[in-house]
Amino acid sequence: xxxxxxxxxxxxxxxxxxxxxxxxxxxxxxxxxxxxxxxxxxxxxxxxxxxxxxxxxxxxxxxxxxxxxxxxxxxxxxxxxxxxxxxxxxxxxxxxxxxxxxxxxxxxxxxxxxxxxx
Amino acid sequence: xxxxxxxxxxxxxxxxxxxxxxxxxxxxxxxxxxxxxxxxxxxxxxxxxxxxxxxxxxxxxxxxxxxxxxxxxxxxxxxxxxxxxxxxxxxxxxxxxxxxxxxxxxxxxxxxx
Numbered sequence: 377x378x379x380x381x382x383x384x385x386x387x388x389x390x391x392x393x394x395x396x397x398x399x400x401x402x403x404x405x406x407x408x409x410x411x412x413x414x415x416x417x418x419x420x421x422x423x424x425x426x427x428x429x430x431x432x433x434x435x436x437x438x439x440x441x442x443x444x445x446x447x448x449x450x451x452x453x454x455x456x457x458x459x460x461x462x463x464x465x466x467x468x469x470x471x472x473x474x475x476x477x478x479x480x481x482x483x484x485x486x487x488x489x490x491x492x493x494x
Numbered sequence: 495x496x497x498x499x500x501x502x503x504x505x506x507x508x509x510x511x512x513x514x515x516x517x518x519x520x521x522x523x524x525x526x527x528x529x530x531x532x533x534x535x536x537x538x539x540x541x542x543x544x545x546x547x548x549x550x551x552x553x554x555x556x557x558x559x560x561x562x563x564x565x566x567x568x569x570x571x572x573x574x575x576x577x578x579x580x581x582x583x584x585x586x587x588x589x590x591x592x593x594x595x596x597x598x599x600x601x602x603x604x605x606x607x
Contacts, residue, residue: 413596423544423598425589440595441495474543479535480591483555485543 377462378402378472380475382486388493394462398475405451405458406431411478414460418471420458428478456475461490465493496521496590500599506607513575515602516587522568523551525592532592535564535573537584538601544587548573580606 384396397413405412411430417423427439429449439447450462462469470493475486497520507513523532531551536544546555548564551571560577575582583606588599 422600423589425594425596425598428594428596438594476543478591478596481546481555482530482536482544482547482589483549484548485545488543 378477378484378488379441379485380477381406382473384489384491386490386492388465388491390466390493391464394465394469394473394491394493396460396473396475396489396491397457398459399455399457400477401456403477403484404451405429405456408432409479412449412451412458412481413476413478414484415474415482416469417474418440418472420468421471424471426460426462467493468472469493495595496523496593496597498588498590498597498599500586500588500602502602503600504603504605506605507575507578508607509580510577511607513578513604515573515584515586515604517566517571517573517599519569519571519590521592523590523592524568525573531567532573532590533564533566534591535562535570535571536587536589536590537582538587539584572591575604578604578606 379401381399412429413428414426446463451458472488476482477484501516504547533551535548538544552564585601
């Protein structure tokens with residue numbers, strides 16, 4: 377049974393960096409054919425995929441065009457977790473943020489973190 | 495980006511009756527690589543993350559009641575709940591994983607009539 381535990385602040389000031397971490401148990405962040413994702417949800421945007429990291433002989437990342445240039449997803453093999461950094465946030469980035477595992481349907485999700493930019 | 499469009503936006507069905515939700519993709523989701531449709535269906539209840547119900551358009555996830563079924567291929571897909579139970583009240587989403595950026599439908603809110 378895969379379990380994802382999110383951590384990070386719920387309040388970020390405009391222009392600063394949003395940082396969240398997703399700790400994995402029951403699987404490995406380096407597992408083949410598994411992608412580790414960040415998704416956010418807001419009334420205005422619905423469910424919005426932000427990006428993913430996955431390992432296939434080497435590490436790959438993909439990001440949504442809407443946040444490309446502001447986003448970094450980093451896997452941490454020593455702690456078996458992955459992180460989200462979103463720079464230069466504005467109030468429009470206010471949302472519930474989720475991490476998930478995709479295999480390839482998203483069959484495990486973190487509990488969600490409500491992040492307010494204010 | 496692949497646009498996913500669900501219909502209807504909301505639906506009220508009597509207990510024990512059938513509920514049907516449609517999802518249309520802007521691109522063909524049937525992969526020539528593995529001959530599978532790269533589409534999932536999710537259920538989300540208030541205060542909870544989405545839960546994967548159906549993978550590959552029609553493969554029920556372990557533990558999901560068999561009243562939930564998925565069908566369709568290419569660009570048109572359907573989620574059917576055969577006999578609605580009170581605990582099925584939720585918002586349902588389709589999602590394509592044929593290519594990045596992954597995209598979700600706008601959601602269908604299912605209520606009891």
